[in-house]
Amino acid sequence: MENLRKIWTIAYRELYSTFTQPSLLAIMFAAPLIVATIISLAFGSGGSPTIENIPVAIVNLDEGADGLNSGQIFVNAFVPGAAETSGEVSQQTCDVTVSDTSGAQTSLFDLTDAVLLDDPAEARAGVDAGDYAAAIIIPADFTQSTTYSQEHQEINPTPIEVYGDSGRTITPGVIHSIVESITNRLLTGQITVAATIDTMIARAQADPIFGLQFATAGSDFQPNFACAFTGVMNNIRIEQQSIAGEQVDFNVLVAIGSAQAVFFALFTANGGATSILEDRRNWTLQRMIVSPTPRVVILLGKLVGTFTTVLVQLVFLFIGFTIINSFIEGQLTFLWGTNWIALIVLLLATALAASGVGMITAAVGKTAEQANIIGSIISILMGMLGGAFFQVQALGSFEFITYFSIVRWGSEAFSKLAAGNGDIGVNVIFLTLIGTLLFAISLWVFNRRQDI
Amino acid sequence: METLVEARGLVKNFKRKDGTEVQAVKGVNLDIQKGEIFSLLGPNGAGKTTTISMISGLLTPTSGDARIGGFSITKQPMEAKRLMGVVPQEIALYPTLSARQNLNFFGRMYGMGGAELNKRIDEVLDLIDLKDRQKDKVDTFSGGMKRRVNIGVGLLHRPQLIYMDEPTVGIDPQNRRRILDTVLRLRDEYKMTVLYTTHLMEESQELSDRVGIIDHGEIIAMGTVGELIQQVGEEDQLVLKIGEQTIDTSLIERIPKEIQGVTRAAFEPPGETGDQTSGEVIVYAKRGRKALPHLIQIANEAALEIMSVEVREPDLEAVFLHMTGRALRD
Ligand SMILES: Nc1ncnc2c1ncn2[C@@H]1O[C@H](COP(=O)(O)OP(=O)(O)OP(=O)(O)O)[C@@H](O)[C@H]1O
Ligand SMILES: [Mg+2]
Numbered sequence: 073m074e075n076l077r078k079i080w081t082i083a084y085r086e087l088y089s090t091f092t093q094p095s096l097l098a099i100m101f102a103a104p105l106i107v108a109t110i111i112s113l114a115f116g117s118g119g120s121p122t123i124e125n126i127p128v129a130i131v132n133l134d135e136g137a138d139g140l141n142s143g144q145i146f147v148n149a150f151v152p153g154a155a156e157t158s159g160e161v162s163q164q165t166c167d168v169t170v171s172d173t174s175g176a177q178t179s180l181f182d183l184t185d186a187v188l189l190d191d192p193a194e195a196r197a198g199v200d201a202g203d204y205a206a207a208i209i210i211p212a213d214f215t216q217s218t219t220y221s222q223e224h225q226e227i228n229p230t231p232i233e234v235y236g237d238s239g240r241t242i243t244p245g246v247i248h249s250i251v252e253s254i255t256n257r258l259l260t261g262q263i264t265v266a267a268t269i270d271t272m273i274a275r276a277q278a279d280p281i282f283g284l285q286f287a288t289a290g291s292d293f294q295p296n297f298a299c300a301f302t303g304v305m306n307n308i309r310i311e312q313q314s315i316a317g318e319q320v321d322f323n324v325l326v327a328i329g330s331a332q333a334v335f336f337a338l339f340t341a342n343g344g345a346t347s348i349l350e351d352r353r354n355w356t357l358q359r360m361i362v363s364p365t366p367r368v369v370i371l372l373g374k375l376v377g378t379f380t381t382v383l384v385q386l387v388f389l390f391i392g393f394t395i396i397n398s399f400i401e402g403q404l405t406f407l408w409g410t411n412w413i414a415l416i417v418l419l420l421a422t423a424l425a426a427s428g429v430g431m432i433t434a435a436v437g438k439t440a441e442q443a444n445i446i447g448s449i450i451s452i453l454m455g456m457l458g459g460a461f462f463q464v465q466a467l468g469s470f471e472f473i474t475y476f477s478i479v480r481w482g483s484e485a486f487s488k489l490a491a492g493n494g495d496i497g498v499n500v501i502f503l504t505l506i507g508t509l510l511f512a513i514s515l516w517v518f519n520r521r522q523d524i
Numbered sequence: 525m526e527t528l529v530e531a532r533g534l535v536k537n538f539k540r541k542d543g544t545e546v547q548a549v550k551g552v553n554l555d556i557q558k559g560e561i562f563s564l565l566g567p568n569g570a571g572k573t574t575t576i577s578m579i580s581g582l583l584t585p586t587s588g589d590a591r592i593g594g595f596s597i598t599k600q601p602m603e604a605k606r607l608m609g610v611v612p613q614e615i616a617l618y619p620t621l622s623a624r625q626n627l628n629f630f631g632r633m634y635g636m637g638g639a640e641l642n643k644r645i646d647e648v649l650d651l652i653d654l655k656d657r658q659k660d661k662v663d664t665f666s667g668g669m670k671r672r673v674n675i676g677v678g679l680l681h682r683p684q685l686i687y688m689d690e691p692t693v694g695i696d697p698q699n700r701r702r703i704l705d706t707v708l709r710l711r712d713e714y715k716m717t718v719l720y721t722t723h724l725m726e727e728s729q730e731l732s733d734r735v736g737i738i739d740h741g742e743i744i745a746m747g748t749v750g751e752l753i754q755q756v757g758e759e760d761q762l763v764l765k766i767g768e769q770t771i772d773t774s775l776i777e778r779i780p781k782e783i784q785g786v787t788r789a790a791f792e793p794p795g796e797t798g799d800q801t802s803g804e805v806i807v808y809a810k811r812g813r814k815a816l817p818h819l820i821q822i823a824n825e826a827a828l829e830i831m832s833v834e835v836r837e838p839d840l841e842a843v844f845l846h847m848t849g850r851a852l853r854d
Binding site: 074077078081085088089092093354355356358359360361362363364365366 | 610633
């Protein structure tokens with residue numbers, strides 16, 4: 073009990089000193105908002121971001137059936153000019169329009185930047201390397217499984233594989249739902265045609281003249297599936313994953329803002345933790361040590377103080393970004409989603425991880441100045457690596473190195489929440505573990521230190 | 525008499541930057557009795573702070589241990605620390621907090637709180653005479669005021685024992701006087717036990733019930749001021765300043781023969797030591813004041829003009845000089 077009170081006393085002193093220092097507050101709160109907004113405005117397109125050119129690989133393994141290749145329909149829909157080079161006479165280019173729940177419309181050709189590949193393994197590897205957001209792999213028996221005939225009356229399509237990049241928050245989801253949409257249209261078309269053929273066959277049986285005509289038409293009778301999408305049907309509506317969601321993901325303010333927030337949180341944590349070395353310099357640490365206060369209590373007090381400061385800072389920054397974004401968009405939008413519990417848990421985990429990083433520099437540093445320099449270098453490296461200054465996707469196949477930075481772990485999860493994706497468990501666990509581990513190491517080092 | 529602090533064989537080795545070791549404290553034994561002012565007197569670098577750091581639980585001794593009220597500082601540090609207040613040599617305060625906030629913070633580190641702490645802070649502010657400046661930030665204070673707050677923090681939890689490490693360093697005579705008076709009050713009014721370190725012989729001599737003289741990490745003498753002086757003999761020094769005049773050696777030789785109680789006499793011409801601008805006749809006598817009239821008479825007969833006369837009673841300075849062959853001051 074007494075020790076708990078002491079922890080709070082130490083933490084409170086820390087908070088008091090921090091929050092009565094105007095210059096520090098400016099760095100903690102104003103700087104990240106300003107920097108992130110400037111970077112976002114420089115990179116982004118302000119309030120109405122458009123997404124374009126999601127990199128997609130498409131592999132058509134479909135062997136077709138009866139001279140028909142349904143898989144090619146997907147290729148045509150995604151790859152401009154594919155129809156002309158496919159050699160399939162029945163095919164034609166179709167420009168599919170994608171619209172989201174908000175009504176925004178985009179041409180599928182603009183939305184994606186699709187490449188036709190032959191090898192599914194190559195396509196998946198490309199996704200793993202970050203070259204593509206998703207790979208669409210059309211199975212060999214796709215046409216077969218969707219063809220309606222008298223022998224094959226049940227349409228039970230072999231699913232098309234959409235292999236997504238787990239590192240991207242929702243682009244694979246968008247591709248997935250587009251593929252699903254097109255498949256549905258295709259099946260609808262097939263059934264309509266099949267029903268028509270059934271009707272014709274029935275009529276031919278009843279009407280010999282028509283039957284004769286029908287039979288002599290022979291191979292000329294080829295239903296044209298190339299654009300099963302004409303007129304109204306040419307417009308795909310995506311319900312599950314809105315493009316607006318994707319736009320938020322590409323809202324630079326989310327990506328840069330969350331990374332900047334975590335980046336500045338590292339600085340704050342570092343400053344908070346190195347206050348223990350300032351305490352050493354002005355002998356207040358020694359005074360605490362000669363009082364009946366165990367060292368672990370002193371360090372916990374510092375941790376709680378640092379943690380709380382960082383948490384307050386993060387909350388403030390995320391509210392700040394929401395306000396800035398709402399101004400840009402002209403209406404109140406919850407930039408970070410509305411999964412409040414996930415958001416709170418993530419904020420706590422991020423603050424803990426940042427505090428842990430700060431603690432370790434304080435535990436090994438000789439002086440406050442030295443620890444601040446080490447801490448700044450670590451913060452800047454993590455910030456650069458973690459996407460505080462550019463979008464991590466720009467690193468392509470080297471994107472994995474960004475996971476050395478807790479800035480990446482944090483901002484990735486915040487971006488997911490912003491996109492309405494609550495799948496942040498791994499990030500939260502990682503951040504919590506790293507924070508706890510670093511604190512445990514600092515405690516061990518600090519307890520063994522003799523040069524107090 | 526009850527022993528409150530009992531240190532045995534305290535040794536502290538430090539690693540220097542170049543990797544070599546220095547032994548800052550070389551096996552110190554201390555017994556501080558309840559209710560006394562014990563001073564540790566020694567020049568800069570003697571090991572006073574290092575010793576205090578070990579017996580307050582700030583530094584782990586390389587070897588040896590100390591018991592505070594029966595509790596081992598290395599094995600039962602929390603119990604031992606509760607008994608003591610510490611006034612470090614450095615100003616150990618948060619500069620951006622006010623005097624009151626500092627007292628409040630450290631009071632809580634001793635487990636105090638609430639109305640009791642507030643009342644105690646008022647008492648301490650009274651004692652250190654800073655009630656009117658209590659709300660001001662410490663970094664706006666003068667050196668003397670900071671020193672007083674520094675002492676106040678050590679007194680907050682009403683410890684029965686207080687360590688004060690050179691609490692008068694670098695302050696003006698007025699503030700120094702105030703602090704010395706406070707230290708005496710702590711013993712006399714509050715029945716506290718005080719361990720006081722200093723490199724100033726006068727302070728030690730004025731305050732202490734007992735003194736330990738420390739040099740190069742070793743206690744070289746310990747006892748009451750009187751006992752220590754007795755160790756070097758009880759002779760007074762009579763110093764006659766005679767300016768630029770020269771003096772016959774036969775006259776110097778006459779002095780111990782003719783004046784009763786004088787053991788020896790010497791002449792130091794001007795410029796011999798330090799910044800001395802006047803020649804000095806130095807006469808050692810068991811009871812200096814008694815020998816003085818006769819001495820002046822002899823000087824008059826020899827037509828010596830005496831500029832000033834000084835009687836120096838034996839002091840700790842002399843003890844230190846006697847034991848180490850060096851002056852305490854440098
Ligand atoms: N952390 C340290 N590392 C290395 N040497 C040290 C350290 N602390 C003290 N010393 C050395 O130990 C010796 C004793 O120092 P200490 O501070 O105890 O002396 P002191 O008697 O308090 O002197 P002062 O009157 O100047 O305060 C000195 O030679 C000092 O240089
Ligand atoms: Mg000292």
